[in-house]
Amino acid sequence: MAEPGDNYLDTIRRGDAKGLREIYAKYLPRIARFIQMNGGSAEDAKDVFQEAIVRIYRKSKSPDFLITSQFYTFLYGVCRNLWGNQLQKKSRTELSLTDSHAYEQIPETDTGGAKSEEDQLFWDAFALLGQDCQQLLQLFFAKVKMEEIVKRLGLSSVGYAKKKKFKCKEKLVALVKQDGRYLELKLS
Amino acid sequence: MKSPGEKIDDYLNGALPASEVIVFEASLRADPKLAAEVELQRRMQAVLSDSGEWELRQTLRTISEEYSLPAASEAQVKPASSTSKWWYLGPVLLVVVLALVYILDPFSSSSGEEVIAPPLKTETEVEPSDSPLELTTEDTIDLAPVAEPTDTSGQTRPEPPRDARDPMAPLPALEQVLAAEANVVYDFELSVNRTLEGITLAGTLYALDLPADSTFLLRIFNNDPVRFPGRPVLTAGFRPEQIIVNEDRIAFGRKNAYAVAFSRVLKLPMGRYYYLVSTSTEPGVVLASGRVE
Numbered sequence: 001m002a003e004p005g006d007n008y009l010d011t012i013r014r015g016d017a018k019g020l021r022e023i024y025a026k027y028l029p030r031i032a033r034f035i036q037m038n039g040g041s042a043e044d045a046k047d048v049f050q051e052a053i054v055r056i057y058r059k060s061k062s063p064d065f066l067i068t069s070q071f072y073t074f075l076y077g078v079c080r081n082l083w084g085n086q087l088q089k090k091s092r093t094e095l096s097l098t099d100s101h102a103y104e105q106i107p108e109t110d111t112g113g114a115k116s117e118e119d120q121l122f123w124d125a126f127a128l129l130g131q132d133c134q135q136l137l138q139l140f141f142a143k144v145k146m147e148e149i150v151k152r153l154g155l156s157s158v159g160y161a162k163k164k165k166f167k168c169k170e171k172l173v174a175l176v177k178q179d180g181r182y183l184e185l186k187l188s
Numbered sequence: 189m190k191s192p193g194e195k196i197d198d199y200l201n202g203a204l205p206a207s208e209v210i211v212f213e214a215s216l217r218a219d220p221k222l223a224a225e226v227e228l229q230r231r232m233q234a235v236l237s238d239s240g241e242w243e244l245r246q247t248l249r250t251i252s253e254e255y256s257l258p259a260a261s262e263a264q265v266k267p268a269s270s271t272s273k274w275w276y277l278g279p280v281l282l283v284v285v286l287a288l289v290y291i292l293d294p295f296s297s298s299s300g301e302e303v304i305a306p307p308l309k310t311e312t313e314v315e316p317s318d319s320p321l322e323l324t325t326e327d328t329i330d331l332a333p334v335a336e337p338t339d340t341s342g343q344t345r346p347e348p349p350r351d352a353r354d355p356m357a358p359l360p361a362l363e364q365v366l367a368a369e370a371n372v373v374y375d376f377e378l379s380v381n382r383t384l385e386g387i388t389l390a391g392t393l394y395a396l397d398l399p400a401d402s403t404f405l406l407r408i409f410n411n412d413p414v415r416f417p418g419r420p421v422l423t424a425g426f427r428p429e430q431i432i433v434n435e436d437r438i439a440f441g442r443k444n445a446y447a448v449a450f451s452r453v454l455k456l457p458m459g460r461y462y463y464l465v466s467t468s469t470e471p472g473v474v475l476a477s478g479r480v481e
Contacts, residue, residue, distance in 0.1 A: 015244040017251070024251050026377070030390050032257045033447045042257035050248045057244055070481065072379060122235045123245060134242070141237035143201055166193055169229075176232065 008071045012053055013060045023053070027072055031079050040083060048086075052078040055116065118185050125175035133168035140165050196226055200233055328423040329454060355459030359411040362462045366477050376476035378448065380408075380463045386453040387480070389463070393428045393446040403427050403468045406450060408480060411460040421461070425468060426450040 011019030031052075032045035040048070055078055059065050067074045126134060132153075139149045146158045155161045176182055190198070198204040199212050216223045236242070378391035389406060404427070407420035415421070428446035461480035466473055 012244070015240065015247055017247050020247060021251055021254075024255060026392075028255060029257070029392055029445065029447050030449070033390075033449055045257060046252045046255065050245075050252055053248055054241065054245060057241060061240075070379070073381070118231065119235045122232050123241075126236055126242075127245070127249075137236065138239055138242050140197075141233045142239055143237070162194075165197075166191075169197075170193070172232070173229065176228070 009056070009060050009067065012057045015057075020053070024049070027075060030072070031076065034076070034079065035083055038083060039087065044083070044086075048079050048082045051082055051120065055082075058116075117181065121176060121179055121181045121185065125172055125179060128175050129168060129172060133164075133171065136161065136165055137168050137172065140169075192222075196229055199226065200230055328420075330419055330421055330423075331456075353412070355411065355457065357411055358460060359409070359413060359416060359462070361413065361416050362409060362411075362477075365464065365474055366462070366479070368474070368477075374475040376448070376465060378463075378465070378476055378478065380406075380478060380480045382456055382461060382480050386451060386455070387422060388452075389426065389448065389450040391448045393448050395446065398428065398446065401427070404448075404475070405466050405468045405471055407464045407466075407471075408456075409462045409464070410456075411462075420464075421456065422452065422454060424450065424452060 008019065008023055010016075011023065028045070028049050031049050032042055035045040035048060036042070052075060056075065069077075126137070129137070135153060136149065139152065140146075144152075146161055149155070150158055150161050153161075155164070195204065195208075195212060199209065204212060216226060375394040376391060377394075378389060380387065380389045387408060403425045406422070406424050406426055408422040409416050409420050426448065428448045463476075463478055463480055464474050465476040467475065
């Protein structure tokens, strides 16, 4: 029963909504089952699943990245790492997960480790901003010129765009600093 | 006069004139608090500048909201086990499982095949009454070598010696079963894998309303023609559990979605293996089949 692992990697790389829906339909219930078997909720499962896809996206951008197993086996391995790490943080003892599938042992460094936790904190704070702030900051961070940002977002002037960018960024920094993970990760 | 925020932005974007960069960097060395602020913003900007990831996250969030997964049943919500808490179960389980294996497979000692003990905790062995995958039929493991078939005169058929058979060779009779049309009533999407520890089965069954206690039969065969169809290496029961994927998927063919998961600790020798799924009442009717990966 061959799985189109390469196609799914391409789907994730391109952010193709139709293909991503297929990945969700096919694999989310299975991952949810694993998470629920190991003390998590349906919402936990959705969060872990989403983050796993993002981790795979990041990995897939490196030219030498190759999945040697079936796509689901790899995805399961990433989800297992993510959920295992979350559980481990809450427990002082070594955890043993109940598995529902064979999985590929993926080194933590391959899926980001602490660096990815920092990234996650930034993205979580970013998601709390309004859509207009996200769009504006996204372009600004990508070093798009202010004049171009004004044009693309249909803003009234460069002055207004700068003022708005300043407020959005201020809010973003505040959200990051309010998050409990900020001190844990020693970002200050 | 630029505000401190604007200066940080210009510095991070390389838009600060060279003369101002020197002054600004001197102030960074003198003011650790400012330096920490600039470092935080630099890292934040580096992460959040990936427009591909931002778009992907937005798409995933939208898709994720379309899904409504059921809350875990009481049986499912159990914390991941802590090895320090359950360590004492190991020796007890080992004895129990080895005894069971001996009872189920009296040939194992003479076959030379090894059935390994399960890890400290597996879903079905430790808490069978809690398990959502509770088996209603007993597993049968049969790894004993099969005697050469004989004809009526008692002469051995002129088959190649069993040792000479390629364990990876396809078995035509089972390949034929695999090539048959998928069952339209019970639409299984399965993946069956052989791991170092045993056999795992996972997937989804799309079907009309199943009675609550519906049990299906999983049979694993190797490529030995003498074993098919009468002597699978593993026969086990599994029970799917209803899940909710999303309205569109369920509405397709008016079928419900059921999660299927099963694992069994079983050390199988290298070779080609197949799986067949049928109802427990009609084992002859194959509902799903495939190769064990």
